[in-house]
Amino acid sequence: MLLSTWVLATLLTRASALATSNNKFFKRQNGTGYELKTGPLDTDWTAQVGTDPWPMYPRPQLERSDWKNLNGVWRYQNISKAEYDSPTFNLDSPQGVLVPFCLESALSGIMGSWLIYSAYETTFEIPADWSKDNRVLLNFGAVDYKAVVYVNRKKVGEEHVGGYFEFTHDITSFLQSGSNELHVYVYDPTDMDRVQIPLGKQSLHKDHIFYVPCSGIWQTVWLESAPKEYITNFHMDADMDGKVNITIGSSGNGSSPVEVTVYELDSDEAKATGSGTTGTAFQFTVDSPKLWSPKSPTLYNLTIKLGDDEVKSYTGFRTVSQAVVDGIPRPLLNGEFIFWMGTLDQGFWPDGIYLAPTYDAMVYDLQKLQDIGYNMLRKHIKVEPALFYYAADKMGIMLIQDMPSLRTRVPKADAKCGESQPVKDTESQLEFNRELEVMIKQQRNYPSIVAWVIYNEGWGQADQPPWPEFELTNVVKSLDPTRLVDSVTGWFDHGAGDFHDNHKYANPQCGTPYYSTPSTPYDGKRIGFQGEFGGIGHNVSVANLWKDPWAIDHINQTYEIDADLDAWNYRAHVLLSELLGQVERYACSGAVWTQTTDVEGEVNGMLTYDRRILRPNLDQWNNDLNALYKAAAARTNGTAMMMPRAETFDGM
Template sequence: MHLLRSVALSLLAGTSLAHPGGDSARLSAKQPRAAGYSLKEPPLTTPWTDKVGTDPWPEYPRPQLQRSQWQNLNGIWQYQNASGLTAVQNPPFGQELAQEVLIPSCLESGLSGIMGEFTLYSWFSTKFKVPSDWNGQNILINFGAVDYEATVFVNGKKAGFHRGGYFRFSLDVTKLLKSGQDNELLVFVHDPTDDGDYVIPIGKQTLHPSHIFYTPCSGIWQSVWIEPVPSNHVSRLDIDGNMEGQVNMTVHTSSVNTTSSVRVAVHDGDKVIATHRGPTNQPFQFKVDSPKLWSPDSPNLYNITVELGKDQVQSYTGFRTIEKGEVDGVVRPLLNGEFIFMFGTLDQGFWPDGIYTPPTKEAMVYDLQVLKKLGFNMVRKHIKVENELFYRACDEMGLLVIQDMPALRPLQSKTLSNCTSQTYLPDATQQEEFTRQLEVLINQHKSFPSIATWVIYNEGWGQITSYYPEFALTDLVRQLDPTRLIDSTTGWYDHGAGDFSDNHHYSDPQCGTPFYSTASSPYDDTRIGFQGEFGGLGNNVSIEHLWNNQAAIDSINQTYELDLTLEAWNYRSHILLNELQNQVRLFACSGGVWTQTTDVEGEVNGLITYDRRLSRVDEDQWKSDIQGLYDAAKARSNSTMST
C-alpha cells in the first residue's frame, strides 16, 4: 500500500512526462497494429450479449447534471497489459497498443474482447477531436468509474489521478488539447483487488473466485465522455425535495472560493412552477407549492434547470421525506409521514457477459422491471455502486434503494510468521481511505430520490473490531446527508449504531423478534427491526443456464438449501414469506431483503438465472405473498404516530 501511495504522490507532483526518444517514438508504419476487437465467448451469455456491438452505452451518463453538448468516447479503444506499478513512469505515448478493447467494460469480461485474468496493471488509449464550435470553452473529460486507480494523460502530459473504483471523476484538460487535431488520451490503471496485503473497497470481487465471491472487474467499466463548459461552471448539484415542498439545494461550482448567483427553475411537464435565485457553493432553500409526492406507488419527478452565467444544466428531483418514527409503539421507517414496509431483493449487479458492466441499459433496467412486476418496492444494491442511470431508473419506476458501501476485503486471512492466522482488516491509512470513499459515495448519490438508506458495513466485512468505527462513520454520513436512514451494520457486528436493528438469517427470518441466532444480535426496540438478508433458497438448473466454470459448478452444493424442483423452490419460498408475514403481524418487523435477484456464478438462489433467460417464480404466488406483507404491515399501523 505504501508503494502505491508513494508512486501516486510522485506523479501528482509533476505535470508532464517526456516522450522517450521524442517524435521518433511516435507511431510509425513499421509498428505492429493492435489486434482487432472481437467479442469473446464468456462462460454464459445473456439475451443482450450480441446486441452490444461497438457503440456501447450511448446514453448521457450523468442524469442529474446533464448538458446538451457532449461527445461520447465509448467504443473501441486500445489496450495492453503493463509490467507493474512503475510502468506509469514510462508511458507508451504515440504508440499502438497490443489489442483493441471495448470501453466501457471489465477486462475480465467477454464483452471487453480481452477476458483477461490478473489484469492488475493496464494501459488504455484512444484519440478524439474536439468539435470546432466548442472553441473558447473549457473542455472536461469525464469518467463514470475506473477500477481502481487511474492516471490520465492527454497529448503526452499528465492530466490527473483518481483513486476509487466506483466513483466518477472529471478533469479539465483544456490546456492540453490541440485544436482541430487528434488528441491522444492515455490511461494507466492499477487494480489490485485482493492481491497481496491490499485492503481496499472491492465488494464481492476477488482474484480467486469461490462461491459467494466472484470474478473481478478491472479497467474503465463505466462511460467516458467530454463536454464544453465555461471557466466557472456547475460541478455538482445537491438537491433534496421534501414532502412539504421545500427544496434544499447547493450548487457547487469550479470556482469553489467565489460566490455567484444561480437561477433555478422547477418544471412540471412544460410548465415552470417555481423559480429561485440563490448563491453558489452554499446551501439555500425555496418552496414549491403542493407538489405531487414521490413514492413507490406514485414516482412523481420534477425537472430542474440550473443557470450559472452561460452554463445551463438539467436535473430533477422527487418530493419525499424519509425518516423514522414510532407507530403503534414500534419504531418504523416512514415515507412521507407513513410507515412503509420496505421489501426488496439483494441485488448484486453482476452479469455473465459484462461482469460489473451491464451489456446495455435495457438489460440493466430489465432486472428492475422483474422486481417491480412482482410487487417489490425496494432493492438493496449490495456492496456495489451502479452507473447513475440505474438510480434514475429506480427514481422513474418507484423502487426504493438501500445503497451499500462497497466492502473492504471480506472474509480473508493471512498466515503470520508465527503460523497464526490474521483476518485482513484495514490499517489506519486504509481506514482513512475507506472513510474518504464513503464520503464520496454519499456526496455523489444523495440527490437521487429513490435512495432511502445507506449501509456502511455488511456482515462485519472490513469492520475493525478493536474499536467501533461505525459510530463515527454513522455521524459522518448523518452530517453529509441528514435526509435518509442509516443501516450502520447489516447482519453483524452490531453495537447499537444507526437506525436499524438488522438481522441476517437465511433458513428462516428473525425480524424484530424476541428470538435470534448467535451470529446476530437481539432485536433492539429503540431502532427499526429489519431482516437484512434471508431466503437464499437454491435450485440447480441445466448447464445452458449456468456459469460454465467447473469450480463454480462444484460450489453449487454450498448453497444454504437446494430444492430439487421449481415446485419445491416456490413452496419453500412461500413458507419463508409467510413466516416473515407472521413476524410483521406479531412482532416488530419493518422490512426485509430476499436473497437474491439473480444467480451469480456458483450461486443458484436467484429469482431468475444468471443469464436472465429463466424465471423460477410462480408469479401469482409471489405477488400474493408480497402483497400479504404490505397488508400485514398496514394492519399494524394506526394514526398514533410521533417522529
C-alpha cells in the first residue's frame, strides 16, 4: 500500500533523528568533521564504509606496485562560477566530504542538490620509499563533469571534460617536500537550463525514469610512482585462436622497446612472450589458450615492461563475431551462438548514488543476476569503475556497454509552458562524439564487453538526416573491430549497426514479423534483439522504498504493478514464455529485462533498491531462462556463414 505524504514525512523525521543520534561515522581530517548523512534509504553495506572507502587498487588492467590511495575525508565547499574561474583556494566554510562518493549521496556527508560549482581540498605526502628519480602521477577514476586540478595552488594540466572517464596528471614538478596541497575545482551543470552533455539517467528535476544526479569526484583518487618513461595505456585483442594484437602507449615521444608476457593459469610460468615498440601494433601467439566465456571465464595474467616500468594486467581469449545461421543473423562467442539474456543495469545505489558503497556490494548485484540465470547485462547509459568490469570478467558475465546519453530533449530558447525540441546543437553533437571515442578507448580491453550501444531510444539523436549513427558506427568499428555495435537501441532505427533492436513493454517483440511503433518491422538483415522488455513492478513496504514523497507518489507510473510476488512471478513466467516462442519461431537472439534493481520511484527490479528483497522465484526463473538457452541452441544445427569482420586495428 502506498503511504500518504504526511505519514511518510513523519516517518522520515523520526528515522533521521534516530540515525543522527546513533551515527558512529565521524572523523576529523584537515580540521574538518565528516558525518554520514541519513538518506532516503540505506543498504546493508552503508554502515561498513567508514572513512577508508574503496581501498583496493582501482585499475587492475594497468597496475603499478608503488601507489597511494587518496580516498577518505577531504574538505568541500560549494562555490560560485567566479571562484571556479579564478580560485582563491580559501574555503571559508568547508564541510567534511568522503571521497569518492558524489556530493548528492548520503555517504559523501554532503547530500546536497544543485551543486553546480564545487571545490575540494586535501593534503598528501609522497611515501619516503618511492624513488626520487621517478615521476609522481595523480590519477582520477572519474569526476563529473569538468575538473581543474591544482597542486600547491598551481594549475596542473588542462581542464578535464567528461564525467565518466579516468584521467592522469604528472604532478612531479609541482611537488614540495613534506605536505602538499591538492585542490580540485568542479563544474557540473547536469541538465540545467539548455545545457546538453552526456549524462545518462541523471537529472536535477524529479522524474519517474530519471534519478538524483552525481556531481564531483565519484571514483577513486590515487597517486603512483613511475619511471621517467612509463606506460600510459595499451590496446589488446586476444582472440579464440590465441592470436594477440597489442599496441602500447608511453609517455615518451619516440619508439621504445616493450615486452608482454602471458602467464600460465595460477602460475608464474610464462606461457608466451611478445615484443615490439611503443605506439605500433605488434602480434604474437599463445598456444591452445583456454577460452573466456560465461561457462568458463578464464583469465590470464600479464606483465608489460617498458624499460624500468613494469605493470600487471590480465586478459581473456575470446572472439565476438556474427554469422548467418540457418538463414538468421546471430551473435557468436568463440564461434558459437548462445542466447544473450540479461538485465537493464542502471548502476544506481541509494547510499552512494553513482558508486556502490563497497566492492562487495557491487559484486552482490552480479552474483544475484547469475543466481537467477542471466549470462549478460546491459550497462545502461553509464560507465562503471574499472573494478566493475574486472568483476564481470572474473565472473563470466557478458556486457553490452551503452554510451551515456544526451538529454532526450532541451527547452526551446524562448520556451513557454514547457515547450521543448530535439537536440539540434552541433557543439553538443561533437562533444558526444568525442566522449564516445574516449569511452571505447578506455573500455575496449575488457573481455566481458561484447557490444557497444551508441544511442538509446533517440535520446540526443538527430531528428533529421544525415543520421549521425552511421558515421559513429564506422568510428566505433575503426576503434574496436572486435565487438558488435548496437547503433540504435529502441528507436529511431534507420538501419545502422549490427542489431535490429526493439523495445516493448511489457510483452517482447524480438525479431518478429509484428511490431509496435515507434519501433520498426524486423528487417531480417541484422541480429534480432529485444533491447528492453518486462518492466513489471511490485510495490513493497516503506522500509524498502526510496523515502521521497514525490517518488512514492509516482510509483504507479511503473509499466505494470502486480499485487504480490506470486502475481509478479506468474506474470514474469508469461512474458518469458512469450519470448521463448519468439526464440523458437522467429529471429530472436537476445533480450534485456528491465531491470536489475528498483531505482527511486521505480519498483520493477530483480532486487529492491536497498538490495534486501530478491523478487524472482529462483527455481522458476532458472527453468525459464534455461529454456531460452536450450531453444536457441536447438536452432543452430545448420552451417554458420560468417559475416565479414572489420580490419584489425593498427594503432591507439
